Every structure is written in C-alpha cells, then in structure tokens.
Amino acid sequence: MxxxxxxxxxxxxxxxxxxxxxxxxxxxxxxxxxxxxxxxxxxxxxxxxxxxxxxxxxxxxxxxxxxxxxxxxxxxxxxxxxxxxxxxxxxxxxxxxxxxxxxxxxxxxxxxxxxxxxxxxxxxxxxxxxxxxxxxxxxxxxxxxxxxxxxxxxxxxxxxxxxxxxxxxxxxLPDSYVTGILQGHPVDAIAVNRLFDRGRSSSLRSVRVSRPVVARRMADFLQCPGTVTLLQGGRRGDRRVEEARFDECRINVRTHAGGMAEYEGDLTDLERDMLERLRKGEGKPQSHEFTKPDGTRVRASIAESRGRYLSYFIVIKEEPPRS
Ligand SMILES: [Zn+2]
Incomplete structure (x- = not known):
C-alpha cells in the first residue's frame, strides 16, 4: 500500500x-x-x-x-x-x-x-x-x-x-481499512459488529480496537443524519443479568453523524424497540424500516456483539425526503 x-x-x-x-x-x-x-x-x-x-x-x-x-x-x-x-x-x-x-x-x-x-x-x-x-x-x-x-x-x-x-x-481505523470492510455497503449494525469482530480474529488480534472506539469511528461513515449507539449490560452468564438483560442496558456511547457523542441518558423509544425486536428474534440481528409522517425514511438495525459482557450495536439512519 x-x-x-x-x-x-x-x-x-x-x-x-x-x-x-x-x-x-x-x-x-x-x-x-x-x-x-x-x-x-x-x-x-x-x-x-x-x-x-x-x-x-x-x-x-x-x-x-x-x-x-x-x-x-x-x-x-x-x-x-x-x-x-x-x-x-x-x-x-x-x-x-x-x-x-x-x-x-x-x-x-x-x-x-x-x-x-x-x-x-x-x-x-x-x-x-x-x-x-x-x-x-x-x-x-x-x-x-x-x-x-x-x-x-x-x-x-x-x-x-x-x-x-x-x-x-x-x-x-483508517478510511481505507473501514471502507474495505464495508465493501460498498452502507453502515448498519451488522457492519459495525463485523468491523469490531475483524479486529479480534486471531491472526489480526493486535489491531483490535474497543467497541466504544469502533462505535465512535463508524459514525464518520453515516451518509445521512443518524446515530451509532453502543449499549452495554451486565456480565454474560450471570442468570440474574441474563434474565434482565434488556432492561439493564445502559448507553456506553451514542455518536451522531458529525461527531457529537453522548455517554449517558435514557435509551430512545426506537432503541428500546430495536432491543425488543432482538429479544423476539432470539438474539439474531434485526433491521426495521419505516417512513415518518414528514417523509423521512428511517432505517434502524441492531446486532449483539459477543463478549464477556452483554453488548449491542444499534445504527439509526434518517434519510430526509427527496425534494
Ligand atoms: Zn491524554
């Protein structure tokens, strides 16, 4: 290169x-x-x-x-x-x-x-x-x-x-590396998760980057208003935590397109809805699209990230109506 x-x-x-x-x-x-x-x-x-x-x-x-x-x-x-x-x-x-x-x-x-x-x-x-x-x-x-x-x-x-x-x-996480993993596909929760997982495959273990860093960086690649959110819960395997896994999720970071980041606060209704969809889907990645009354197209996706602690990436994109 x-x-x-x-x-x-x-x-x-x-x-x-x-x-x-x-x-x-x-x-x-x-x-x-x-x-x-x-x-x-x-x-x-x-x-x-x-x-x-x-x-x-x-x-x-x-x-x-x-x-x-x-x-x-x-x-x-x-x-x-x-x-x-x-x-x-x-x-x-x-x-x-x-x-x-x-x-x-x-x-x-x-x-x-x-x-x-x-x-x-x-x-x-x-x-x-x-x-x-x-x-x-x-x-x-x-x-x-x-x-x-x-x-x-x-x-x-x-x-x-x-x-x-x-x-x-x-x-x-240089642009060339991220775009190589995206392969022309738009950013969604599965892609964010894939980028994180790529870093921890054994052959490339040394370039592993933490989930919060991945979540913050991926917001650079949103092509419309939106957010990349990392939710984290308790330690996996703890039965009480597993039962309450979705209720106890907290925001680790929510990064907006443009770079602004939040590290606390409540989940949005749509983030809660995506968690519920993931639960109903038995932990499989989910996506959901709908159009707001003003014509804005909303594309939301969620993927669980494997690890010692419960972690979820949620990507929400809001494409303004074409005028
Ligand atoms: Zn310093």
Whole structure:
C-alpha cells in the first residue's frame, strides 16, 4: 500500500465529516482537524512504515521509533509518577492509563509508558496511539505552537486530549481499512459488529480496537443524519443479568453523524424497540424500516456483539425526503 494513501484517505474522510457540519464551533472543529492531519502527516513522513505498523501490530512502533522515544508496556503506572507528569488516558472509563513524559534534557529520551495487564489488547493499542499523539504534539514545534496559541489553558488541554483521541482513532481505523470492510455497503449494525469482530480474529488480534472506539469511528461513515449507539449490560452468564438483560442496558456511547457523542441518558423509544425486536428474534440481528409522517425514511438495525459482557450495536439512519 503506498504511504500517501494513508493520509490522503484520512484527509478526505475527516474534511468530509466536518464539512457536513454547520455548528457555531466550526472553527474549533477545523482547528482540531488540522492538528490531527498534521500529526498523521508527521508520523507518516518520519516513519513511512507507520501506516503498516498501525494496521498490523501497533507495538512495532516501539521498535521503529526507538531512537526518538522509549515506548514500554508496564504492569502499573504508579501514582507518584502520575502526579509528576500527569498525562492520563482512559478510553472507555475502565481506568486504563498511559503516560508520556518529555525528556528533561538532551541526555534523556522521551518516554511513553502504557499500562498493560496482558488481557485486552484493544485498550493498550488505543492508549499507545493516544500517548504517541501527546509525544508528537509536545515535541513538534508546529504542533506545539498551535496548542500554545490558544487563549485559555483549558482550551489547550482539551484540544491536545481530543486530538490525541482522534489521532488514535484514525490511525487504528483508517478510511481505507473501514471502507474495505464495508465493501460498498452502507453502515448498519451488522457492519459495525463485523468491523469490531475483524479486529479480534486471531491472526489480526493486535489491531483490535474497543467497541466504544469502533462505535465512535463508524459514525464518520453515516451518509445521512443518524446515530451509532453502543449499549452495554451486565456480565454474560450471570442468570440474574441474563434474565434482565434488556432492561439493564445502559448507553456506553451514542455518536451522531458529525461527531457529537453522548455517554449517558435514557435509551430512545426506537432503541428500546430495536432491543425488543432482538429479544423476539432470539438474539439474531434485526433491521426495521419505516417512513415518518414528514417523509423521512428511517432505517434502524441492531446486532449483539459477543463478549464477556452483554453488548449491542444499534445504527439509526434518517434519510430526509427527496425534494
Ligand atoms: Zn491524554
């Protein structure tokens, strides 16, 4: 795969995403987009194998970038270290952390530590890429200037963190990879589930990306207003949980086309309806289409994702009537 396809594809995808969005925070979105594109360009220009590493085994980056940054997996990152450097990533609220510490002088190397318990590669992959995002933004003059050029300190920090998450998402799930799995089909819950499952097949285990990251990223590929929702319930196999499986589902993330994400709140009536259809269908994926009085065509789908915990992807798309 030519190196240029990486940033080229991503550029098209991200510009498209933000172009479709008409919010008053357009300039913030543009700033974020520009920052992330520069990060990807920088990573690819310094390390032409970056794209391939991301898609095969992100931990190869530790070897390929070793001259400039020391990257290591550690059993735990102590609070003492965290208090001193204080860069934490927690991609889905489960307390997984990583740390970037800039070299204090030329005699030292920059350092990235990723907490790794050896059981869930998706989290450590994302954390690694997030911390590489900090490394790039804090050590490249152009990227650092963007951060320091923003008025409030809070603004800097938010942009830096958001850019790290977006960089990790695009590096692990580039447009070319996602469209290759979609194979021209529109996004629905089965496709979202397939993308998640692809990452955990044994041969490609290392590019596994967590469900919340997949759900957030797939909203980039909705071609009309809509949402990609990840619902999560209790641990599978617990009888009480199995019996109450549909009642106890909570929103993990609901991402709207355009990028806005919600992490809490009630299920919508249509999301509840889709869960009920799945229950009646004995857990098989379901789809449902109808037309609203105003002519909007609604296409909803749900698929259960296998795992230790009950998880469901729901995709809802609302195609406006053709005028
Ligand atoms: Zn961070």
């Amino acid at each position: 030519p190196t240029s396809s990486f940033s080229g594809d991503l550029r098209a995808g991200v510009h498209g995403r933000f172009a479709a969005r008409a919010h008053r925070d357009d300039s913030d979105a543009q700033k974020l987009n520009d920052q992330v594109m520069r990060m990807l360009d920088l990573a690819t220009s310094r390390h032409p194998e970056f794209e391939q590493d991301c898609l095969s085994d992100p931990w190869r980056i530790a070897e390929h970038w070793r001259e400039e940054v020391r990257i290591e997996r550690v059993g735990s990152i102590t609070e003492q270290v965290l208090n001193r450097f204080g860069s934490v990533v927690d991609d889905d609220g489960s307390g997984v952390i990583g740390l970037f510490s800039a070299a204090r002088s030329r005699r030292w190397r920059h350092r990235i530590q990723v907490q790794f318990k050896g059981e869930y590669d998706a989290r450590s992959n994302f954390t690694l890429m997030h911390e590489i995002g900090h490394y790039l933004q804090q050590t490249d003059d152009e990227l650092a200037t963007v951060l320091s050029g923003i008025g409030s300190q809070n603004g800097d920090h938010n942009l830096e963190e958001t850019a790290c998450n977006r960089f990790a998402s695009l590096a692990l």
